[in-house]
Amino acid sequence: MLAAERRDHLLELLARQGKIVAKEVAAELGISEDSVRRDLRDLAAEGLCQRVYGGALPVSPAVVDYGARQSVAPDGKRKVASVAAGLVRPGGTVILDGGTTALAVAHALPRDLACTVITHSPPIAVALLDHPQAEVFVLGGRLFKHSAVTCGAAAAEAAQNVSADLFLLGVTGVHPEAGLTTGDAEDAAMKRALAARAADTYVLASSEKIGTASRFRVLPWEETSGLITDKDPHDPVLEQLAENGVEVLPAG
Template identity: 85%
Template sequence: MLAAERRDHLLGLLAREGKVVAKDVAAELGISEDSVRRDLRDLAAEGLCQRVYGGALPASPAVVDYTARQRLAPDGKRKVAAAAAALLRPGGTLILDGGTTALAVAHALPPDLACTVITHSPTIAVALLEHPRAELFLLGGRIFKHSAVACGAAAVEAAQNVSADLCLLGVTGVHPEAGLTTADAEEAAMKRALAARAADTYILASSEKIGTASQFRALPWAKVGGVITDADPRDPVIGQLEALGVEILAAG
């Protein structure tokens, strides 16, 4: 089989099965595992898969820069945001992550809702200036421009001194095996720090993130209350998540 044919075969497997197991592909095609791994390295370099131990998973499309992500699945993000905003009760305290879906949550909060919002995103803070009854706390640190959020040691330390009823986190990948992932190690650490300070944590995941993975795990499934998504309930990945005991909150 030519290299181009192997490439198409691997991409087809990712689309149909949601993963590639190198040893299985090698046995199926009668080639070495080294050849499969080399093909996967090439695909990963093009952003077409996320390499993991033993093979690869579909790469998240949400690892592009902040401006590009604002144009990615805007309808899905609005649906997720509306469902997420409904979880915050009057007088409650919310830790709101950064990113484009979290920004949609900020816009979805009722303007007259009395609440407290803690965020490490200057973009979220600016959006909430229009909510007169929302108390606003901005956590500082080094600004990670890709997601317009504060990260690093100073931001993590600041997060350790707050607490909330609810935490809404964005991730770039939601996968039954890889878990909840993002593309930056410090951002993943910040998400863990924020989630640890809330009674309940829910993941904001528009449908394009379901079944995909990025490089760094943010949280294990045991640390979240559920996933808010507009993905089709019949999506096989949704079924796999529910089989793991993950609560799925449908946004539609």
């Protein structure tokens, strides 16, 4: 099989099965695992898959920059945001992560809701300017422009001085095996720091993120309280997560 044919075969497998196991593909095609891994490296370099130990997973479309992400699945994000906003109770304190889905949550909060919002996202703080009953605390630090959030040592230290009832966590990839992932190591560390300061953590994930993966793991499923998604509840990935004990809150 020519290299171009192997490439097409790998992409078809990824689309059909949702993952590639290098050892299985090598046996199927009668080639070495090194050849399969080399093909996967080439595909990953083009942004067509996310390499993981033993193979590859679909790459998340949510790793593009902040401006471009605003046009990705806006309807799904609004549906997820509507359910997430309903978890914020009057008088409660919520940590709102950065990202376009979290921004949709800020817009979905009732304007007359009396609550405290802690965020490391300047766009979210600005979006809450017209919520007169919302007390807003912004965590400072180095601005990670790709996602319009603060991160780094100063931001992580600031996070240690807050606590909340709820953390609404944004990620770029949701997968039963790869877990909850994002595209930047410091961003992932900041998300972990924020999750550690909340009683409950719910994951915000519009449908295009389900079954995909990015480079850096954020949290194990055991440290979350549930997943909010507009993906069809009968999707195989969601069914597997439910079997593994993950609470899935539908946002259809």
